[in-house]
Amino acid sequence: AQSVAQPEDQVNVAEGNPLTVKCTYSVSGNPYLFWYVQYPNRGLQFLLKYITGDNLVKGSYGFEAEFNKSQTSFHLKKPSALVSDSALYFCAVRDVLEAGTALIFGKGTTLSVSS
Amino acid sequence: GAVVSQHPSRVICKSGTSVKIECRSLDFQATTMFWYRQFPKQSLMLMATSNEGSKATYEQGVEKDKFLINHASLTLSTLTVTSAHPEDSSFYICSAQGQGGTEAFFGQGTRLTVV
Numbered sequence: 422a423q424s425v426a427q428p429e430d431q432v433n434v435a436e437g438n439p440l441t442v443k444c445t446y447s448v449s450g451n452p453y454l455f456w457y458v459q460y461p462n463r464g465l466q467f468l469l470k471y472i473t474g475d476n477l478v479k480g481s482y483g484f485e486a487e488f489n490k491s492q493t494s495f496h497l498k499k500p501s502a503l504v505s506d507s508a509l510y511f512c513a514v515r516d517v518l519e520a521g522t523a524l525i526f527g528k529g530t531t532l533s534v535s536s
Numbered sequence: 537g538a539v540v541s542q543h544p545s546r547v548i549c550k551s552g553t554s555v556k557i558e559c560r561s562l563d564f565q566a567t568t569m570f571w572y573r574q575f576p577k578q579s580l581m582l583m584a585t586s587n588e589g590s591k592a593t594y595e596q597g598v599e600k601d602k603f604l605i606n607h608a609s610l611t612l613s614t615l616t617v618t619s620a621h622p623e624d625s626s627f628y629i630c631s632a633q634g635q636g637g638t639e640a641f642f643g644q645g646t647r648l649t650v651v
Contacts, residue, residue, distance in 0.1 A: 453638055464542070464629055464644040465580075472638050511579065521587075521633070523570040524640060528579045 423448045424452055425514050427527035431524040434502045435535050442530045444486075444512030451517040454495040455524060459509045468510075471495060482506070502534045537563045540632045542643025549620055549650055557615045557646045565610035566632035570640060573605075574627040579637030586613055620650040 424447045434440045436449055453472055457465040469480025476488045486497045495512060509531050513524040541583040549555050559569060568587050572580040584600075585608035586592040594600045602624075604616040612630070617624055627647050631640040 455639065457642070460590075462627070462647060463643075465642040467639075467642075470639055509577070521568050522629070523582045523585055525582075526580045529577075531577075 422518055423514055423519075423525045425512050425525055425527035427510075427512055427530045429530050430528075431531045431533060433533045433535065436504050437501050440499050440502045440506070440532065441532070442444075442512075442532060444495045444497065444527060445493050446495060446512070446514040447493065448514060448516040449518065453515045453517060454486075454488060455513040456480065456484070456495075456497050457511045457513065459511065459529075465511065470498070477490050502532075504534045504536050507532055507534045538562075538632075538634070538641045540566075540643045542630050542646055544646060545644055546647045547649070549648070551621055551650055552619055554616055554618045555620055555648060556564065557617075557628055557630070557648075559613045559615070559632065560644050561611045561632040561634075561641070564634045565576075566613070567610065567635045568633045568640075569607055569613040570631045570633075571605060571613075571615050572629045572631070574629060574645075576627075580629060581591045583615075617648065620648070622650045624648065625650045 424444045455470045456468040469478050471478050471488045479485045509529050512527040541560045543558045571583045574580050582591045583598045584594045586605050592605035607613040629645045630643040633640040
């Protein structure tokens with residue numbers, strides 16, 4: 422069975438500091454991995470994805486994530502946080518072998534960036 | 537990325553009435569659509585998967601007679617909440633995926649309030 426774990430309910434950082442939002446996954450085969458951001462009462466905004474290739478993936482708004490197969494992790498990072506980055510972040514996974522199935526989401530991590 | 541339009545963004549209805557939510561893929565053919573439900577500050581829970589021209593596949597615990605899903609064309613899926621009750625109040629999000637696609641694209645979400 423596929424699953425995603427986001428171990429932190431909330432991450433607090435000061436503006437200008439680097440941020441990391443953690444994600445680990447479990448799939449039978451190889452993973453497709455995604456990060457989304459959600460602002461209050463809004464849908465999901467796509468940030469980045471790992472399908473294949475380079476383990477370091479760069480996405481929207483200066484975010485990046487590194488796929489680590491041995492640790493089954495896909496942590497989201499940003500070198501310098503902005504107050505406007507404050508939102509709810511979701512990691513999601515799908516097994517490459519299960520085409521046409523839905524993404525499985527982590528529980529979400531609230532990022533709070535203070536000025 | 538591809539565009540998925542979900543309508544309405546907000547709806548308030550009386551108990552006992554039915555509400556229809558539309559999900560349209562605007563620039564691609566969505567062979568598969570997914571419907572999620574999200575409670576406040578919680579993750580997205582998959583309700584059902586629908587393939588164009590087929591009956592939807594519902595997740596365990598989701599009442600198929602209450603949450604009617606129709607995917608009659610490659611660009612439109614609808615979710616009808618029948619005989620709505622206050623406990624059906626939630627944020628509903630659709631996503632759409634094309635044939636052979638690696639990722640799904642999300643609608644803006646619908647905030648349903650049943651009074």
